[in-house]
Amino acid sequence: MMNARTFSIGGVHPEENKLSHDAVTQVAALPKQAIFPLSQHIGAPAKPVVQKGDKVKVGTLIAEAGGFVSAPIFSSVSGTVFKIDTAIDATGYRKPVIIINVEGDEWEERIDRSDRLELVKDHPELTPEEIVTRIKDAGVVGMGGACFPTFIKLTPPPTAKAECVIINAVECEPYITADYRLMMEHADEILVGLELLMKGAKVTKGYIGIETNKMPAIELLTKKCTEVFGGTEYSVEVVPLKQRYPQGGEKQLVDAVIHRQVPAPPAIPVNVGAIVQNVGTAFAVYEAVMKHKPLFERYTTVTGKRLQNPGNFLVRMGTPMKDLIDACGGMPEDDNKLLAGGPMMGKALTSVDVPICKGTNSVTIISGDEAVRKEPNPCIRCAKCVSACPMGLEPYLLAKLAEVKNWERAEHEDVVSCIECGSCQFTCPAHRPLLDNIRQAKATVMGIIRARAAAAQKK
């Protein structure tokens, strides 16, 4: 019997709803017009380097990194820059975008479009520094949704020492199956990507964390790992994990896989020696480094209980969600909630024209009654939110403190440690909007902390 690990505190078991589990990935049709938000990652927005009327190819740089924590953006289509404008993105606000009218499908020559598997041992030119530079220049960011620039994670601050790379293949969000399909269809590339990540981070230990609802992926990757890494300097272990949300949270995953707990912010996983990368990121790293292919397409699940044909797509970024939804049978006839991401942490969108971005792992449609929140009741102090919180916080208290605007106490009660996973609200029998309130407290307290630091610096 397999000995599955998991994280130590809290967690919930949402209904899985992996409707597209067995749907083989389809290549999505090219859009007529592609929309590229300049802010698709954590950090400064990218700066456009094209102008209206410019001709671009697939893989042409259209916006460069806007700062150290930032990432360049590449066109996913060939055609003409229609305009540089604003459009509603996943945040619900109008943000700067580059819009490209699609003409044909002409790729930059440097991109290797063959299926040939490139191995790290055949490329002696790939020093750790070269790997990191290629990842940075290709605009690779965390593909799990957070979109933190990958190269920064590979170059930890001098105070921390990386010991291992952990591949996040947990996919604990209900509905989403993009990572699972990717693993089943591109296991070899993912393992080369992992090797590149380990080499780039100068470590030899790697882990792949997968929940046990994806047994075929666990078996496949375990077999391939022995083949690929057996007898090399690298030791890679596939770690089966018990199904439990939010196991895909970085801190929970590190805890589950290597039994080390990342301390409260500002500490990050590398402070306990771990560099966590999404499995989609490992694939993107492979393509970026070995195939000279910048990040402009990704695996995305399009799903929903009332959708006719939920599926998985290899989709060019900038494609409006509407195109994908139509490919699955169109929006259900009802009031719907359209989510970028899954039901636990996804963002509800205000428009079906929002484009697929680097972090869009899923387009999830919740329909009818499930889309509407229930009326909240008074808190009965059942303490279920306290047991569910994976960070060991007291959600009922933090939410109350936010209601009465007691920011000082909220800071004292560690509100900034909240990872906004929503387990508390999911579990609340009184249907209280706990996370709404806690988010507000967290944002306010973080603002206070920043202001305090700025004031201290002035002195």
Place this chain on the structure above:
Amino acid sequence: MGKLIVSLSPHAHGTDTVERNMYGVIIALLPALLVSFYFFGTGSAIVCATSVASCVLFEWAINKFMLKNERTTICDGSAVLTGLLLGFNLPSNLPLWIIIIGALFAIGVGKMTFGGLGNNLFNPALVGRAALLVAFPAQMTTWPVPGQLTSYLNAETGATPLAIMKDAIKHGDASILDQLPSSLDLFIGNHPAGGGALGEICALALLLGLAYMLWQKIITWHIPVSIIGTVFVFSGLMHLANPVYANPVSVCLSGGLMLGAIFMATDYVTSPMTAKGQLIYGIAIGVLTVVIRNWGAYPEGMSFAILIMNAFTPLINNYVKPTRFGEVPEKK
């Protein structure tokens, strides 16, 4: 296509509701209720029905006429539960008007003055019981003997196990304890000297309720186990030191201990929010119960121990925090 609904995450919710928990506790009380019908007959049915009906009525009336709330709260099951728990704590021959006064105290004073469900400091059913115990000491301390199927008006009353234990301590005479029913009789509840409040006498039925609540994840083990464990250890030590103190098994199976530990102390609203806090609360209730039973004026200490610790619950919540993620030192 309809409209797009927008709200913050999470967009999924578990199936748990306030009603599921309240009615779950009521289901867990059913074995003990049925057993009490068997032991105390119509008396039990009349007392429980009166208590439940008046609790629900008072909650409805206070909501409607005093608080002028649009939404009625009686459907959430909490008033029914309070009524049932109050009934469980009463003798099965208590006059109806006293029960109604108890219900008024429980719902009116214990719950609604604080702002209704979720805001009360003290367990409402115990507030009702404590008020009646102080106001009507004679009626509240004569206990019908179990095993009389049809008597409400002319129930035969007798000594309870706790009264026997108290007597033994008072006279310093361990032989008085020989009148106690055997542990098995206490466990089942069927013994002429095994009387008590109508819901408390059958430990077996109450433990079935505990199992159900644990299985349904309505409560966790922390409070009941820490209370029963503490009482067992503390009274066990007392028994070893001086045999006029009854043996720990009898102590744990007598009086309101099981009912209190399983159903009263675990009341969501008035018990601590963290596992550590719940253990502290449970241990303190256990110690206080034994202290009151052995050295206090009353033979039973459970309800006062719970009420005292209810008062400490905000303090416990304030100082006892869960272990934050990342706080514990590295495991191996």
